[in-house]
Amino acid sequence: MGEEVKIDDGVAEWEMGLPSLDDLTPLSQSLIPAELASAFKISPEPTRTTLDVNRASQSTLSSLRGGAAHSSATGSNFKPFSGHVDDHVMADAEPEEGSDPKKSRRMDPVDDLAIDNCADDQSTAAANKTLKRPRLVWTPTLHKRFVEVVAHLGLKNAVPKTIMQLMNVEGLTRENVASHLQKYRLYVKRMQGLSNEGPSPSDHLFASTPVPPQSFNESLSGGPSHGNGIANGSHSTVGNGSSGTNHVGMQIPMPYPPPPQIMPMHMMGMATHGHGFHGYEAAHTHTHHYQQQYSSMMQQPRDWSGNKYNGYPHHVTQNNNKC
DNA sequence: TACTCAATAT
DNA sequence: GATATTGAGT
Numbered sequence: 001m002g003e004e005v006k007i008d009d010g011v012a013e014w015e016m017g018l019p020s021l022d023d024l025t026p027l028s029q030s031l032i033p034a035e036l037a038s039a040f041k042i043s044p045e046p047t048r049t050t051l052d053v054n055r056a057s058q059s060t061l062s063s064l065r066g067g068a069a070h071s072s073a074t075g076s077n078f079k080p081f082s083g084h085v086d087d088h089v090m091a092d093a094e095p096e097e098g099s100d101p102k103k104s105r106r107m108d109p110v111d112d113l114a115i116d117n118c119a120d121d122q123s124t125a126a127a128n129k130t131l132k133r134p135r136l137v138w139t140p141t142l143h144k145r146f147v148e149v150v151a152h153l154g155l156k157n158a159v160p161k162t163i164m165q166l167m168n169v170e171g172l173t174r175e176n177v178a179s180h181l182q183k184y185r186l187y188v189k190r191m192q193g194l195s196n197e198g199p200s201p202s203d204h205l206f207a208s209t210p211v212p213p214q215s216f217n218e219s220l221s222g223g224p225s226h227g228n229g230i231a232n233g234s235h236s237t238v239g240n241g242s243s244g245t246n247h248v249g250m251q252i253p254m255p256y257p258p259p260p261q262i263m264p265m266h267m268m269g270m271a272t273h274g275h276g277f278h279g280y281e282a283a284h285t286h287t288h289h290y291q292q293q294y295s296s297m298m299q300q301p302r303d304w305s306g307n308k309y310n311g312y313p314h315h316v317t318q319n320n321n322k323c
Numbered sequence: 324t325a326c327t328c329a330a331t332a333t
Numbered sequence: 334g335a336t337a338t339t340g341a342g343t
Contacts, residue, residue: 135332135333135336135337135338136337136338137336137337138336138337159325159326160325160326160327161324161325161326174325174326175337175338175339176337176338178325178326178327179336179337179338179339180336180337181327182327182328182329183336183337185327
């Protein structure tokens with residue numbers, strides 16, 4: 001525990017860790033020696049020819065192609081992810097089997113996303129269940145999406161589950177969102193208390209987030225809203241491009257796309273021992289670089305086809321997670 | 324069941 | 334110290 005590991009894209013990197021062909025046991029070769037099999041009364045596996053192996057490979061490949069799309073739990077309004085690029089960073093945690101089950105119980109969804117395309121058998125799925133959910137790091141891109149969804153909903157309707165659904169980020173849990181929302185609300189509250197003074201340097205991620213206007217924040221101190229929240233039209237208050245930071249009361253109306261246009265995101269980036277944004281900052285050395293970059297990112301015209309989400313910081317690389 | 328808040332862990 | 338996760342209360 002404690003060491004930083006980043007899984008960047010890199011098929012090459014994945015491949016680097018793979019055994020060479022010489023190291024692999026041919027699939028056509030039985031894994032259990034005959035003596036061992038008889039000793040344990042295991043009926044010997046049928047001998048496989050190369051042809052059998054090839055046939056099996058073809059079968060696997062075709063099933064993967066055919067079944068690549070998986071449906072989203074949020075229904076037909078939300079497109080499932082089919083890609084693999086993401087800048088979400090997860091701080092990995094050690095598996096720690098046998099530790100507090102409460103701590104491992106939430107690990108599954110992210111594990112699904114982390115090895116989403118690989119979970120092709122029950123043993124893998126079962127193994128995933130024993131793994132601890134990696135620590136989610138809210139990258140600027142992820143946070144941006146969060147803010148956009150919250151802006152769309154209005155803080156009144158922005159409850160974790162709804163946000164999670166609208167964000168449509170695979171592996172993102174309600175708890176993740178709730179936690180981030182909690183922090184975000186604190187930030188908003190503080191900002192509105194400070195009025196126009198702007199975010200404090202310690203706000204890091206939020207510092208580059210436009211302070212929502214009062215209308216956005218109308219029920220900040222109210223209780224939980226169990227409203228539907230989703231289909232309430234189009235008001236959005238995401239930052240404008242003039243100052244980089246919206247002040248209270250500045251409201252830039254921006255049509256928010258209906259849910260079907262919200263492109264799903266992936267959360268494949270992993271890192272261990274998360275220290276929040278340190279993973280990000282590590283690549284940018286100074287926080288203000290990060291802020292600048294994120295601010296400019298926030299100012300980009302948004303392309304709801306999802307293409308604009310390529311403004312990823314480059315330490316966050318694509319993760320072509322190969323099986 | 325889901326939400327918020329506070330405590331705790333990393 | 335900053336951030337995410339977990340647990341308790343509602």
